[in-house]
Amino acid sequence: MKIREKESTAKANNEDKSEDADLAINEKEKKEADEQPDEKSDKKDNEKPKDHTKAVIGMKEAEEIALNSFSGTITEVELDEDDGRLIYEIEIENGNEEAEIDIDAYTGEILVLSIDRDDN
Template sequence: MKNKNSEKRRGFFTGFAAALLIAGLTVSAASAYGRTISVNDNIRLSINGAEFIPLDVSGTAVEVFTYNGTTYAPIRAICEAVGLDVQYDSQNRIARIVDTKSGQMDNYIGEDAARKAAFSHADVTNATVTKSTLKWDDGRAVYEIDFTSGSAEYDYEIDALTGKVLEFDIDRADNRPTQGQSSTDGLISADKAKSIALAKAPGASVVRCQLDYDDGRAVYEIELRSGRTEYDCDIDAKTGTVLDWDVDYDD
């Protein structure tokens, strides 16, 4: 019989598409920080309906358990069972999961192309990149490109396969319309958006106005203040429609 009080100090994978059968037996395990935690043990795995027992490199079965509602399982055993390669970078302490069979990584546009896509969309030529990383988000690989140009700060997400702009945020210190986002693009100006918000809160002052783009919709996020009253307003950047309006009274 396995010792269910052993230390759970291995690398574990969470959230993978494997069915988990929880027996409900609660035991104690020592964490990497020397404290005792309560876990649910005796959990069995199945992959596509077939029972699966994860093994370590020596062929010994590795226990799966839950802690605080999260299930922990060995990353290498499960990934390799479904055809993914796991490479551990000990220097940077990163477990890299690679789909070598699909060759999807070979089709990524590359970091330079992602930067060019972001610069082109923002209509800037002279920019300073502050962040440029490849990450996995919502089931797909995306490049996160953050940069500054003049008084504006830009945050972009670019699809790593297609080069499509998925999301972007533009923040200008002076709250003027950003270059490339004028009325010729079908968007109302920042000044127009602010006037719509101010019409709902006479006497208030705009303290922030930012153009945000998410899931295909351009939105002005506007914050206003009048005395101890704060307003948060979202306005559709194409139609001028007030999408959200919140009022907070500072006591």
């Protein structure tokens, strides 16, 4: 009888260990699943959409921002995508100076202001 009792106890202990291992594995899988981002949230929160029709500011507003930073005559305006970010690239001439201004199409922030002077 004692042998069977020991076998039963050992079997019960093994089942307990097996249940504990299964529980630990299930908890680990659940934790890993919770840490995985949803397919919907795969995009970074700060990533801007790449659709050119979703520019927050219009071309006229971008031109006004550019002219407020450098007065002159606008010679070129382009809406380009750079690293998934929409940017207005505006060129302005004023006498012997020419400015190239990059403006974030979502925020209106001036990203680049480059002024070239012709020393003629």
